[in-house]
Amino acid sequence: MSDDGVGLRVLQTLSGQQPALNDVDYVDAGTLSLLLLPRFEHCDALLVLDAAQLGGTPGDLRVLHAADMDAFFRNARGSVHEVGIRDLLDAARLMGSLPPLRAFVGVQPHRVAIGSSLSPPLQASIAPAAAHARAILEAWQSGASHD
DSSP states (O other): OGGGGGGHHHHHHHHSSOOOOOOOOOOOOOTGGGGHHHHHOOEEEEEEEEOOEEEEEEEEEEEHHHHHHHHHHHHHTSSSHHHHHHHHHHHHHTOOOOOOOEEEEEESSOOOOOSOOOHHHHHHHHHHHHHHHHHHHHHTTTOOOOO
């Protein structure tokens, strides 16, 4: 997974933070793709955490909401998993189950190759990415949204 594993590491950090957030399901969706579609039927919000080709330096973060997130995933070079996420969002849209609240916290990878550890810039991005993700979830829970 090398730097491609940053989303899972951010998810693990986020899910372990206290106090715990009520009504938040933390799902490692790295290889589930369209199998996640049934979950969208009962989902009010979707937060995606992943490595993505952002055109920046390794470890750079980008947060995108709603239409900006959708547009990003339509770009074939956007995410290192662009086909799976793009197809999942399109299928949910067609089924009428696209969560109204959507956001993406992306991290620019240094290397995407077979490996088991993150590069130093990606390791350093975990805490800031988790902080952005937590702030989004807390804003959604308080009734605020970013469109």
